[in-house]
Amino acid sequence: MAEPILEVAGLRKRFGGLAVTDDVSFAVAPGGIHAVIGPNGAGKTTLIHQLSGTLRPDAGTVRFAGRDVTALPLQRRARLGLARSFQITSVIPGFSALENAALAVQARSGSSFRFWRPAAAEARLNAAAMAALDQVGLAGRAAAPAGALSHGEKRQLELAIALAMEPRLLLLDEPLAGAGPEETERLIDILLGLKRRYSILLVEHDMQAVFALADRISVLVYGRVIATDAPAAIRADPAVRAAYLGEDEVA
Amino acid sequence: MSFGLLLVQGLNGLQFGVLLFLVAAGLTLVFGVMDFINLAHGVQYMLGAYLGASLASLTGSFWGGLLLALPATLASGLVLEWLVFRHLYDRDHLSQVLATFGVILFLNEAVKLAWGTAPLQMAPPELLAGGITLLPGLQYPAYRLAILAAGLATAGLLWLLVERTRVGALVRAGATNAAMVAALGVDIRRLFMLVFGFGAMLAGFAGVMAAPILSVEPGMGDGVLILAFVVIVIGGIGSVRGAFVAALLVGLVESLGRSLLPDLLRLVMAASPARQAGAAIGSMLVYAVMALILAVRPRGLFPVRG
Amino acid sequence: MGRAWLPLLVFALLAAAPFAGLGEGYLLTILARAMIMGLAATSLWLLVGGAGLVSLGHAAMLGVGAYAVVALDDARVTEALVVAPVAMAAAAVFAVATGAVAVRTSGVHFIMITLAFGQMAFFTAASLAGYGGDDGYTLYGRNTLAGRRWLEDRLVFHYLCLGLLAAAVLGGRALLASRFGRVLRAARENPERVRAVGFSPAPYRLVAYAVAGGVAGLAGMLLANATEFVAPSFLAWQRSGDLLFMVILGGLGSLHGAVLGALAFVLLEEGLSHWTQHWRLVFGPLLVLAVLHLRGGLAGVPGQIARMVRRG
Numbered sequence: 001m002a003e004p005i006l007e008v009a010g011l012r013k014r015f016g017g018l019a020v021t022d023d024v025s026f027a028v029a030p031g032g033i034h035a036v037i038g039p040n041g042a043g044k045t046t047l048i049h050q051l052s053g054t055l056r057p058d059a060g061t062v063r064f065a066g067r068d069v070t071a072l073p074l075q076r077r078a079r080l081g082l083a084r085s086f087q088i089t090s091v092i093p094g095f096s097a098l099e100n101a102a103l104a105v106q107a108r109s110g111s112s113f114r115f116w117r118p119a120a121a122e123a124r125l126n127a128a129a130m131a132a133l134d135q136v137g138l139a140g141r142a143a144a145p146a147g148a149l150s151h152g153e154k155r156q157l158e159l160a161i162a163l164a165m166e167p168r169l170l171l172l173d174e175p176l177a178g179a180g181p182e183e184t185e186r187l188i189d190i191l192l193g194l195k196r197r198y199s200i201l202l203v204e205h206d207m208q209a210v211f212a213l214a215d216r217i218s219v220l221v222y223g224r225v226i227a228t229d230a231p232a233a234i235r236a237d238p239a240v241r242a243a244y245l246g247e248d249e250v251a
Numbered sequence: 252m253s254f255g256l257l258l259v260q261g262l263n264g265l266q267f268g269v270l271l272f273l274v275a276a277g278l279t280l281v282f283g284v285m286d287f288i289n290l291a292h293g294v295q296y297m298l299g300a301y302l303g304a305s306l307a308s309l310t311g312s313f314w315g316g317l318l319l320a321l322p323a324t325l326a327s328g329l330v331l332e333w334l335v336f337r338h339l340y341d342r343d344h345l346s347q348v349l350a351t352f353g354v355i356l357f358l359n360e361a362v363k364l365a366w367g368t369a370p371l372q373m374a375p376p377e378l379l380a381g382g383i384t385l386l387p388g389l390q391y392p393a394y395r396l397a398i399l400a401a402g403l404a405t406a407g408l409l410w411l412l413v414e415r416t417r418v419g420a421l422v423r424a425g426a427t428n429a430a431m432v433a434a435l436g437v438d439i440r441r442l443f444m445l446v447f448g449f450g451a452m453l454a455g456f457a458g459v460m461a462a463p464i465l466s467v468e469p470g471m472g473d474g475v476l477i478l479a480f481v482v483i484v485i486g487g488i489g490s491v492r493g494a495f496v497a498a499l500l501v502g503l504v505e506s507l508g509r510s511l512l513p514d515l516l517r518l519v520m521a522a523s524p525a526r527q528a529g530a531a532i533g534s535m536l537v538y539a540v541m542a543l544i545l546a547v548r549p550r551g552l553f554p555v556r557g
Numbered sequence: 558m559g560r561a562w563l564p565l566l567v568f569a570l571l572a573a574a575p576f577a578g579l580g581e582g583y584l585l586t587i588l589a590r591a592m593i594m595g596l597a598a599t600s601l602w603l604l605v606g607g608a609g610l611v612s613l614g615h616a617a618m619l620g621v622g623a624y625a626v627v628a629l630d631d632a633r634v635t636e637a638l639v640v641a642p643v644a645m646a647a648a649a650v651f652a653v654a655t656g657a658v659a660v661r662t663s664g665v666h667f668i669m670i671t672l673a674f675g676q677m678a679f680f681t682a683a684s685l686a687g688y689g690g691d692d693g694y695t696l697y698g699r700n701t702l703a704g705r706r707w708l709e710d711r712l713v714f715h716y717l718c719l720g721l722l723a724a725a726v727l728g729g730r731a732l733l734a735s736r737f738g739r740v741l742r743a744a745r746e747n748p749e750r751v752r753a754v755g756f757s758p759a760p761y762r763l764v765a766y767a768v769a770g771g772v773a774g775l776a777g778m779l780l781a782n783a784t785e786f787v788a789p790s791f792l793a794w795q796r797s798g799d800l801l802f803m804v805i806l807g808g809l810g811s812l813h814g815a816v817l818g819a820l821a822f823v824l825l826e827e828g829l830s831h832w833t834q835h836w837r838l839v840f841g842p843l844l845v846l847a848v849l850h851l852r853g854g855l856a857g858v859p860g861q862i863a864r865m866v867r868r869g
Contacts, residue, residue: 052753078755090750092743103743106736107755113764118734165754288665290798338849344665345611349805350848352798357841364835477676477794484669531684535677542658542677545670549662 003066005030005169005199006051006082011060013046020046021057022223028169028216033195035202035210038220039244044203045087047220048173051201052084053077065168078107083167087174089154093147097138097157100146101129104164132164133157136190152183159190163198170200176209188212211235219243255389260510261503266395268502269402273457274475275482275494276409277450283489283555284425284446285340288347291331291354293476295451298358299324299458300467301366304373313376313463320459321452328451332444340443355473363469370466398460405456406495413491422446478505481541487551496552501537509533563859564726564813567820571719575712585711586783587827592718593779595819598803599725600772602815605804607733608765609745610660613668614675615800617655618770620682620792621648622777627694627787631687637700637708641778648774649767651678656766660759663748675794682789693788700782708782718779722816725772729812732768741765806847808854817855 004027013021020043028034038044049055051062053074061070069077078084083104091100099120105128106112106119119125133139136156141149146157155175162170175191176184184206191213194200204210210217211231218228221243227234234240278292302323307316335354339347374380375394382390413419421442425432433439458472465471482501486493513529520528544552570577574588597619604610625644634640655674662670688694699708707713732738744751744758751758781787790796799822807818825843829836853861 073752073757075752075755075757078753084753086749086753090747090753092746092750094746095743099739103739103751104754106739112736112740112756112761114736115732115738116735118731119736119739120734122736161750161754282665288668335845342848344668345605345801345805346848348611348613348668349798349802350845352795352802353841353844353848355841356837356844360835360837360841364838473795477672480669481673484666484673488665527684527686531681534680534684538673538677538680541673542655542670545662545666546658549666 002030004028004063005065006201007063008051009061009063011047011050011062012058013050013055014058020223021050024060024220024223024225026218026225026228028199028201030168030199032215033191033200033202033213034216034218035204035214036218036220037204037207037210041222042220043223044220045173046223048084048087048171048203052082052171078165081165081168082171083162083165083169084171085158085162085173085175087177089151089158089178091146091149091154091157091161093145095146096143097133097146097149097153097160098126098129098142100157101132101160101164102126104132104161105129108165129164132160135163135194136160137186152179152186155179155183155187156190159187159194163194168199170194170198172200172202172204174204175202176204176206184209255386256510257507258385259389259391260506262391262395262399264503264506265499266399266402266502267506268499269399269406270457270461271475271478271482271502272406272495272498273402274454275479275486275498276406276491277453278479279483279486279489279491279494280422280446281450282483284422285443287336287340288344288351289336290348290351290476291358292450292454292479293472293474294355294358295324295328295454295472296458296461296475297362297467297469297472298327299455300373300462300465300471301362301371301458302455303459303462304371304467305366307373313374316373317459320455324455324458325448325452327455329444329448331451332447336447337440337443359469359473366469368469370468371462373462373467375463392464394463398464401460402457405453409453409491418442418445478537481537483551485541485544485551487553487555489555490551490553493551493553493555500540504537504540505533508536512536563856564816567813567816568719568723572716575715582711585715587823589711589715589718589783590780591820591823592715592722593776593783594800594803594823595816596718596722596725596779597773597776598800598807598815598819599722599729599812600769600776601800602804602807602809602812603729603732603765603769603772605801606809606812606814607729607738607745608741608762610762610766611668611801612659612671612766613794613797613801614655614671614673614678615769615773616794616796617675617678617792618648618652618773619777619780619796619800620678620789621651621770622774623781623787623791624682624685624688624777625774626696626700626778626781627688630696631694635698635700636704637702637778637782640700641775644778645771645774648777649771652767652770653763656763656770660762660766672794672797675792675797679789679792679794682792689788691789693786693790696781696785696787699785700778714783721775721779726813726816733812737761737764802844802847806851806854808851808856810853811856814854814856821855 006028009025011021011024024047036044050057053072061068064077064080064082102125105125130139130142133142136159138153138156138160141153149157159175176187179187188209202214214231216228217231217234218225219234219240226239226243227237274296278289281287281289299320303316303320306319307313310316331354335350339350379394379397381393383393383396385391413422421432421437425442478501482497483494486497512533513526516525516529575585601612601615604612622644625647626640629640629643659667659670683691702708733742740751740756740761744761748758803818803822804815806821807814829839
């Protein structure tokens with residue numbers, strides 16, 4: 001296996017007496033989609049927070065692109081090329097779709113302590129932002145205010161912002177959350193297109209989508225990773241089936 | 252600088268602290284439960300002092316003034332809530348700051364119109380007119396000790412009310428999660444009005460008690476308001492316990508800082524600049540303490556919300 | 558830019574005022590004060606409307622600028638070309654020192670901590686016995702400009718204030734449209750998103766705080782020259798409240814709202830105080846009504862009218 005892009009070792013987080021992340025270790029290889037699944041309350045959200053840098057673990061390390069980033073906050077990890085999307089859509093509603101993406105381009109191209117020249121007139125920022133919108137099929141809505149986009153379009157914009165960062169790893173937190181059947185289909189198509197070019201860590205609730213997309217899957221149950229394997233092996237794993245007993249999605 | 256002076260200044264500080272607590276308690280409850288910044292809370296204190304002073308001279312007794320002023324400040328709080336504040340609960344903090352600022356402008360001016368600009372006097376009750384000997388040769392006004400006792404007693408009652416009653420439980424729950432309380436089927440508007448009126452009355456009570464030792468004048472609520480804000484920010488917004496600790500801290504820092512700093516500075520510099528610098532540093536000491544505490548604990552000493 | 562007519566009209570009226578039969582000295586004095594408050598309100602707008610930082614201590618920045626004039630006047634330095642940069646730098650330094658703590662907080666805590674720093678500045682000013690303490694300090698005279706006593710000429714002072722105000726509005730617009738301004742505006746709307754793409758909002762906010770402080774310091778320098786007198790009351794927290802009111806009265810939708818708000822505020826205050834000594838009795842409720850009902854501010858009024866007309 002190639003040098004992992006993301007490597008989590010012995011991660012622990014307790015809230016009061018409850019171990020929400022309990023000695024979690026796994027590695028994400030570059031290229032393709034690595035999914036993290038788990039029943040409700042498995043600690044997926046807490047894990048995402050620790051991976052993206054909005055929550056400090058009690059113990060353990062997070063290594064990203066060969067570097068220990070455990071102590072770095074969200075914005076520093078983002079600068080290193082870790083782009084996250086949010087479960088609850090997080091865009092800048094007053095900005096146009098293009099400007100949302102352009103802000104992400106701006107973050108990786110030169111200083112933003114420039115006070116005079118209008119940012120909206122910077123052709124290089126706009127071109128890269130437009131390319132990102134195009135990748136998720138949102139180029140036609142570039143001028144629309146993000147606040148006026150439909151829910152599905154906002155999910156696409158969320159992806160475009162992450163792509164505009166030219167990330168080394170996309171950390172997608174339930175990108176299909178709240179999307180209707182048609183929107184889900186479109187988003188899955190987009191993700192299938194993206195997995196050829198990007199390394200993606202996907203945390204997702206929708207089992208069908210995960211098994212359609214993922215190259216590897218880690219299963220999180222009560223804060224522990226009980227298995228990490230290829231989708232077919234995960235599907236057959238008795239421990240995973242036991243964890244999902246009563247939830248027929250895995251079948 | 253003797254032990255006696257230190258004792259007197261310490262008592263003054265504590266007594267100022269409990270007055271601040273009475274004002275800050277309403278402010279922090281209102282903020283905690285309703286997420287509402289009320290700059291006009293200081294005018295309740297001023298109204299309490301004015302109503303207490305004029306009702307006392309009308310009835311010829313301190314107690315008459317006190318007993319009549321309490322329902323009057325309660326009523327004024329409820330009227331303001333009904334007229335202005337309830338329209339602001341779902342607005343942003345900026346709108347709340349400005350609208351309640353407008354209420355201050357109005358009420359400060361209305362007080363000038365009603366009572367004139369000259370300070371009013373209010374005599375302490377005869378029962379407490381004398382002094383009490385703390386140390387041989389050191390007298391301390393009985394009335395000031397009574398303020399301290401009354402303030403501590405009120406703080407105790409408030410603690411019982413908030414920690415041990417159903418309404419108190421709702422108020423505490425509201426400070427943590429107002430939506431949850433509303434979802435429990437509690438009439439949140441009634442709860443808001445209750446907390447508001449009660450807070451206004453506490454501030455009015457502080458105003459009446461302060462009237463005999465301070466000059467009652469327009470704008471007297473503004474200074475207290477700012478310090479009460481310092482108190483609730485240091486204590487942690489929404490926390491009554493935090494407000495109590497912070498109020499005593501601020502009272503002591505104010506009183507001891509202003510009185511002792513000039514003496515302390517004289518140890519290292521000449522008398523006249525020491526007096527000046529001492530007074531300057533003394534009056535901003537509480538703000539420096541607040542900045543320091545916020546720099547270390549941005550959410551105050553006893554943060555309520557996680 | 559169909560909406561540009563309103564600010565253009567206002568600036569044109571201000572430019573024409575000395576020739577419009579309004580040449581009475583008294584009115585020009587008021588207009589100068591209105592434009593100076595407009596400059597201060599513009600700087601506060603950058604914080605509130607641009608960065609989402611609601612400061613209740615902005616009068617302190619103005620005061621630091623005004624006291625810089627006092628300190629230099631006391632040292633017999635009266636050249637505006639020296640005084641103005643010093644006033645701006647002093648206010649900006651004060652802003653950086655206090656902002657370094659303040660921008661770590663947000664929301665209500667930011668309001669409170671800026672209020673606290675404002676009070677510290679107020680008490681410091683009141684304790685400056687050498688500069689009159691509580692009673693304030695009367696300048697020997699207005700500053701000179703390039704060695705000449707131009708600032709004493711009403712017309713020159715009028716156009717100086719107007720020019721600086723226009724420059725501040727244009728400069729503020731450019732700032733908000735720049736890369737820097739884009740990060741600032743984004744962080745106002747959604748700081749989490751801004752962090753997620755790799756920006757830490759705090760340094761941007763701190764720089765904005767310093768810039769706004771510097772501009773307010775310039776306004777303070779002009780105000781000291783306009784009144785030839787400086788007192789701690791310039792720094793009172795109520796003055797910070799006034800500035801916030803101007804910003805909101807004008808409207809957070811656009812930067813020139815601050816200018817409209819300041820003009821309306823000062824003219825209203827003057828008009829009412831002519832009419833009755835108890836003008837605050839009217840002014841206070843007006844403020845409450847403006848907050849409750851004039852949500853887009855004065856700058857939003859033409860748009861509202863246009864919508865009503867279109868609806869028929």
